[in-house]
Amino acid sequence: MKLDARLEAVRAFVPAGGTVADIGTDHGYLAAALVQSGQAERVIASDLNLGPCEAARRTVREANLRESIEVRQGDGLTVLAPGEAQTVCIAGMGGALMTDILAAAPLVMKKLQTLVLQPMNGAYELRHYLYTHSWHVADEALVVADDRIYTVIRAEKGRRKMPDALTLEIGPVLWERKPELLRHHIESLLFGARRAVAGMEKSERAKKSAKYKEAQKRIKALEERLVW
Structure with a gap:
């Protein structure tokens, strides 16, 4: 098969x-x-x-x-x-x-x-x-x-x-071993995170929310994981 x-x-x-x-x-x-x-x-x-x-x-x-x-x-x-x-x-x-x-x-x-x-x-x-x-x-x-x-x-x-939460999202073993596709994997997570932030930025109320601030922090943390 x-x-x-x-x-x-x-x-x-x-x-x-x-x-x-x-x-x-x-x-x-x-x-x-x-x-x-x-x-x-x-x-x-x-x-x-x-x-x-x-x-x-x-x-x-x-x-x-x-x-x-x-x-x-x-x-x-x-x-x-x-x-x-x-x-x-x-x-x-x-x-x-x-x-x-x-x-x-x-x-x-x-x-x-x-x-x-x-x-x-x-x-x-x-x-x-x-x-x-x-x-x-x-x-x-x-x-x-x-x-x-x-x-x-x-x-x-x-x-x-x-x-930690970010490692749970990326994958603990993936982060430890750094396989060839890991950067592409993190970039796909970043794409989704940035798209969510872009949606929130259409609303002034959403931009003042704790959820928006957390989403920005998540983007920054994922960007930092692209460098090793």
């Missing part, structure tokens, strides 16, 4: 062996690749909606993987029994939605060992949730697909010191 660069980066972060749950599986391509590569012994592929589940079942059937991949329709981690999977993958959703999915299933979370997460946005909120719930960022990667930079996070159990 040939994956695009984004899903390949997710696959690369999955520990070998055991059972993996692919939440929001869509067409089931990641699930199939995990089994075909020998990385996962079994995959539970789930999606909230019937259409993606049918597409995933078709992928599984055509790849002759019905003995190794089970497709379930359901909401988030509620498709799993505690201890049924060791690793959970969630890709292509916003960080806030991922946080809600994780928070909604504490008993399942308690038995998991690894989370592989690829947020489309809201990475700060997601990382903050992990650190406040006895998880931490063990590894991170930046990857380009379809002319966009994506962040992939591998989280593991274990309480660690909470990074």
